[in-house]
Amino acid sequence: MNSVSPLEPREIFQDWVTLRIKIEEWQIRDDFAFTVRVKDNNRVDYICRINGCDWRVFASRNQQSEIQLKILHERHSWIGRARTKREVHNSQAWLRRTVLQHLFVTRETTAREIIELLQVNYGVMVNTEAARLARSALIKD
Numbered sequence: 001m002n003s004v005s006p007l008e009p010r011e012i013f014q015d016w017v018t019l020r021i022k023i024e025e026w027q028i029r030d031d032f033a034f035t036v037r038v039k040d041n042n043r044v045d046y047i048c049r050i051n052g053c054d055w056r057v058f059a060s061r062n063q064q065s066e067i068q069l070k071i072l073h074e075r076h077s078w079i080g081r082a083r084t085k086r087e088v089h090n091s092q093a094w095l096r097r098t099v100l101q102h103l104f105v106t107r108e109t110t111a112r113e114i115i116e117l118l119q120v121n122y123g124v125m126v127n128t129e130a131a132r133l134a135r136s137a138l139i140k141d
């Protein structure tokens with residue numbers, strides 16, 4: 001499904017910059033923001049900027065002194081995080097991805113169905129305009 005890591009779980013990197021670029025690409029692809037929790041010569045710990053989200057990627061030097069990835073949690077946890085509503089749930093990227101996981105959107109699909117779907121499954125209210133936009137983008141003729 002969606003939002004699975006674009007990186008191999010134990011991928012090897014030759015330098016920290018390459019790793020960072022990959023993480024930045026992932027961030028853009030999935031529309032989230034990361035922050036660096038720990039970084040020194042031997043390890044880096046990336047976490048999602050949204051407080052309480054489980055997404056976490058760690059990398060450290062292995063015995064060959066290569067930088068080895070360890071994806072601790074490749075998915076974001078959106079559920080029950082009231083503080084992230086505004087930041088996350090009106091994000092079109094999130095909306096579209098999430099709606100697609102539950103609905104085959106056609107011209108008959110209404111914005112109200114989308115709103116209810118998100119309310120029931122995720123406990124969040126999105127505004128009508130955001131739901132309409134997502135609907136238009138996802139319609140399959």
Ligand SMILES: [Zn+2]
Nearest residue numbers: 048053055076
């Ligand atoms: Zn997250």
